[in-house]
Amino acid sequence: MRDERFCASNCSFTRAIGTIGNKWKPIIINVIGTRTVRFGQMDSIIPHISRKVLTEQLKELEEDGLLTRIAYKELPPRVDYRLSEKGLAFLPILESIKEWNLKYEVALTPKENDRITYSK
Amino acid sequence: MRDERFCASNCSFTRAIGTIGNKWKPIIINVIGTRTVRFGQMDSIIPHISRKVLTEQLKELEEDGLLTRIAYKELPPRVDYRLSEKGLAFLPILESIKEWNLKYEVALTPKENDRITYSK
């Protein structure tokens, strides 16, 4: 899931991409934001993610110091996730990605074969 | 290679991640920068990427309007790649990722079994 060749690169930028350059991590960081979020919340908020993948991604984000996992010794279990200073510092970058996309995303142009054709 | 569920999302941010949220695209955009770069150049500059994957990624980046492909009718073939306005507008984001990583990347802590041990 994490590409060792990226993480072991001597290029800082490549290592950074190895850390956050996949589709789930920016989504997860964005969902947490400045809040404290429980595992089950993320599981239901984020579309199409499986519990297994969510667990893996959260574990990697924790290992890379982007978030903090707080497990309460209760039953049924309760686990909170919160962004660390490093994770919080990444939020402005996500904001600029949002602005960038809003400004430049091409309007969905109808493809040739999607066009309405007048047949007799 | 591109996740349809992301590209078809009604969330602009999710679509953005669908566009540039993988490991190769930020690397490619960063390598091109403000220059004009040939296919073979990228192939030799970017470590560990295969021609096949490079071709695919470049095609998707072109489809998403991030870069321009300029093919000269010569033999042997010559193809230039250059960032579009949209692609150029993404460069500052990559810069802030670099700064973010420089600031927060944890110092590589030696693992237990990498430590020097004094054996008799």
Add this chain to the structure above:
DNA sequence: GAATCTGGTTACTGCGAGGTAACTACAAAA
């Protein structure tokens, strides 16, 4: 006694990303 609630973990499985190698066209050089 059974069901529920939560945050996982594990085993099984399939599909597809991605690697490799071979092949292309054609001109110019050796």
Add this chain to the structure above:
DNA sequence: TTTTGTAGTTACCTCGCAGTAACCAGATTC
């Protein structure tokens, strides 16, 4: 005449990402 150089494309194969389902603990509710 053979080789070289460029930018791919194609066929083939493998590995592993990720989906699914089952299972767990143990307190609380029904």
